[in-house]
Amino acid sequence: MAAALLVGGATSDAGKSLVVAGICRSLARRGVSVAPFKAQNMSNNSVVTADGGEIGRAQGMQALACGLAPSTRFNPVLLKPGGDRRSQVVVRGRADGWVGAHDYHERRAALAEVVASELASLRSDFDVVICEGAGSIAEINLRASDLANMGLAQAGGLPVIVVADIDRGGVLAHLLGTVAALSPSDQAHVVGFVVNKFRGAQSILDPGLESLRALTGRPTLGVLPYLNDLWIDAEDSLSTPIGRRVGPSTPALGSARMRVAALRLPRVSNSTDLEALACEPGVDVTWVDDIASVHAADLVVVPGTRATVADLGWLRERGLDRALGERATAGRPVIGICGGYQMLGTHIDDDVESGRGQVPGLGLLDVTVRFDAEKTVRPVTGRCAGIAVAGYEIHHGRAEVHGGRPWLDSDADGPEGCVVGPVRGTHWHGLLANDAMRRGLLAEVADAAGLDGFVVATDTDFEATRLAQVDRMADLVDTHIGTATLDAVLTAGIEHDLPTVTLGLGPGAKPRT
Template structure:
């Protein structure tokens, strides 16, 4: 088997590449095609655990769901997880190889490219189609040397490219024409057409521009995709674009946005619940009254803890607990709730120790080996089913661990609770995703008789909606030819 490969590149970051790839994966899957997603290099702090025991970008896990396959490390062979403004943890085939700054990683790119091509070769031998997502923009001329994320990969494997631009940002024709102008002749030749994303309004008003674009570039517009409100898809990295307050909400949740916040997709089920108002607070914001504080994951726990203190939010959280409020810490958030966080080997920054908030009687030591596992189990209180995954370097110990948050199906305890049960910590990402678990957490925070919500079912419906959009707004006959589908 040798798969047909199509790469989706974007004129800008957040042009919608991840969503278009997910849409094409679900569209192909519904047609009975064995399809896999692929992103050679991803930079993101939202990640997922794979069936082969590794770690990939969250967006590739979503795309795997769209394709009807289990997430695998070959779907994202190189993942960069920023731990400062100038450096990142480098993960290759699912496992960390070290922390590098930009210069160091540039020198490492040939090794990274070898990993990318090895994964590519396995995928094209296994699947009928591979839909590839680029990173950022292919027109970043300062990053052309040793590029593995965009045209460097496309040239190496000789695949066609679909170029996506976000019209909602404005300047869509300049983005497309300017991107083409900055490509080499061979790179321009492999662009088979354009997709214009997030269009609002009457398509007739765009027609003259589309005709000019096709005449000027000699490239067809394969589709104008509408702005789809209300999609329930886990974000690759950025916080949600749409976060409207709910005036009729009965439960108030506050989430401090830490500088290195990771896996904020844990909050999706809370954000989407009709009875819950989630407030993300950033630097300089006062800590509002609430029923529940959720401390999210962090890629740099000690640095984010220091930043939280600099905002005065440590005192606000302690005051919240004194007055009877509840706190849930997830992964790095649980570590922050403990007595101490130790990093003797400098795993996430300079070696040293930091005092935590002291709300859980535990201490955490960061270790070189990252713990990666898929987890199913049941919450200790309420006996609700729960499922998710763990991604952490920390090993937490202490009396609070004798009061676990849940029991895993393998019989082991997980997480910790305070004596009064008002403060809970867990390493489990996705702790709100199961409908039973969500209902339990909402009830514990004071929301009784809440409306049911199944975020997993909503994500499935959104993926089908994306595939419907491909059928309605893309040149399906061209896609059939690109993927060699014949009469499929």
């Protein structure tokens, strides 16, 4: 059976996804057959596989790092949070009902079989499998039902490295406490630590790492420096504060910059649609939730959402419906994507997701939407203004267009989306990742906004930018962890003579064996 490793976290958002991608890319660049795996993910950022399945966006990025196409094998269980403390369960890429926090545990046994089967299959087909944990590995209240962290490590006999984000502060306590909170049998799987997002002189940190080793008996395998330009394929936009720019600022090619306001819906999904715009020189994409920002922007994007009707209500509560209507009347561009597209129509008939029945939309597009119990999940291709484009669909809503003109033509279904004046929408995710189409759109927005000094780049390659970010992470792994260290962990597996760690009741507490 192939070597495998679990990259766990001391906290959520510690950088596990990028570390896994970096390790995968490091191995793949050396010719190793490697695959990513996340047993159970909770995210509304997803990507569609070639066979019409759905997996977490981070696993799609990790597949790219391995030189593989996204596959449902890499993320067999995906939970997509919606309203009312419920999540849609996606099993092997297909929607399989809704669960709450308590009834989910009733499904654990069946899901554990799915996870074990997929991991075993990957380990038989690849030389190495790099697994990503979920949240913190020390969520002791969830240990009995755990599928993705120490439960997976125990079931698969996996060594575990723990990643901690030093940018949060308290990194040494996070790592020590994480190990000490685990049972002795779980601790036996933890073989070392990785400190992420370090800034400054490592010589100042090193004494703390030596003390950590003395207290736990485990080494720090690497200290990865902070890089502010690693931002594409974020697992979840909820870690991005309102008012924060998407990605780093890039110099404009002309005398003017373009301001893009992305509405930060409470249950935003596939927020990665905004990343392609943010890659463009001189384009500032910012998450907003206020009327003034909607009025000030050159372009407003209403992104996807996991709860269209609920987020439409939130939008109205904040007066953003009026602000969008005023933009449309003034001839200023607005784009709706998937759930955002549905909101822009005249009404929504939803007995599936919210159970609210008929709800009025914003009335900016001549489109009606009816929610269907069957979920559409598929890759799509077509043409937009004569340009070949590709994307993917993930939605329950079915749109019926009554006026305006189509935004694009789908190879499978013909006309797709709707354009009325400065307002346009589509169910397609990933449309803005098509370079030529995106350049044409930016030129139209600049013209409508009167940005005579804005110059559209002719050479921005979004997919190349994505891959370059993965390579940057692999470079960090090679330099600051080292291929020899990585190979040693994969070869040695679980080290059974590691000490058990206790926090003790006072100073001088030592590891006990």
